[in-house]
Amino acid sequence: xxxxxxxxxxxxxxxxxxxxxxxxxxxxxxxxxxxxxxxxxxxxxxxxxxxxxxxxxxxxxxxxxxxxxxxxxxxxxxxxxxxxxxxxxxxxxxxxxxxxxxxxxxxxxxxxxxxxxxxxxxxxxxxxxxxxxxxxxxxxxxxxxxxxxxxxxxxxxxxxxxxxxxxxxxxxxxxxxxxxxxxxxxxxxxxxxxxxxxxxxxxxxxxxxxxxxxxxxxxxxxxxxxxxxxxxxxxxxxxxxxxxxxxxxxxxxxxxxxx
Numbered sequence: 085x086x087x088x089x090x091x092x093x094x095x096x097x098x099x100x101x102x103x104x105x106x107x108x109x110x111x112x113x114x115x116x117x118x119x120x121x122x123x124x125x126x127x128x129x130x131x132x133x134x135x136x137x138x139x140x141x142x143x144x145x146x147x148x149x150x151x152x153x154x155x156x157x158x159x160x161x162x163x164x165x166x167x168x169x170x171x172x173x174x175x176x177x178x179x180x181x182x183x184x185x186x187x188x189x190x191x192x193x194x195x196x197x198x199x200x201x202x203x204x205x206x207x208x209x210x211x212x213x214x215x216x217x218x219x220x221x222x223x224x225x226x227x228x229x230x231x232x233x234x235x236x237x238x239x240x241x242x243x244x245x246x247x248x249x250x251x252x253x254x255x256x257x258x259x260x261x262x263x264x265x266x267x268x269x270x271x272x273x274x275x276x277x278x279x280x281x282x283x284x285x286x287x288x289x290x291x292x293x294x295x296x297x298x299x300x301x302x303x304x305x306x307x308x309x310x311x312x313x314x315x316x317x318x319x320x321x322x323x324x325x326x327x328x329x330x331x332x333x334x335x336x337x338x339x340x341x342x343x
Contacts, residue, residue: 114174124320130154139203153202166249167272167273213293215230242287270317277298
């Protein structure tokens, strides 16, 4: 077998993919690399956005980034599964993230909402619920993480307990040079939570919710009990490495994925 033939075969056996954003122009969207394991690599895309560029235009919805941003987006498992994820790097230091890391006691005090902070819209689903607030250290900087749950249709009274279908793990951080803000999220399930539907219980208020068994479950259970594992997603995020400023007009790279 020739070396020219053997090399592609060798690459196809690797368990991880190194995806990089090619440098384009200065003073434009951030340029960074991320090591994405095959398990997270379904339908992987990388897009660059300039300040004021539309991310989504679907009347009546319009989402526009307020600062240059680069986004990795993919799926955990088959692309038909519910575990979508995204890692976005914004070319700015967000003071609310710094404050959350410094003094917030929980997700309610952190009050971090990507739509409001960067994308030109507030939370379309009011009164989100937060759980499992933690401070974390990555190679690129410091961050806070938490679960968020928000619902388009709220019960007539009270609040829903956590369920499989609305549980989002979020990580917000700033780089050590304080030039960039990192926002990452992934939808997760837990085997002991109910799937979304009529069987999801309702409690009377947030204080009662915090004492509920399902809330307590996601607060304190091991991170590897979730699907995908919170530790596994943190490892993907820890591989993030800012290169230098680059740009593009919503460019998209095809994935180089190993199975």
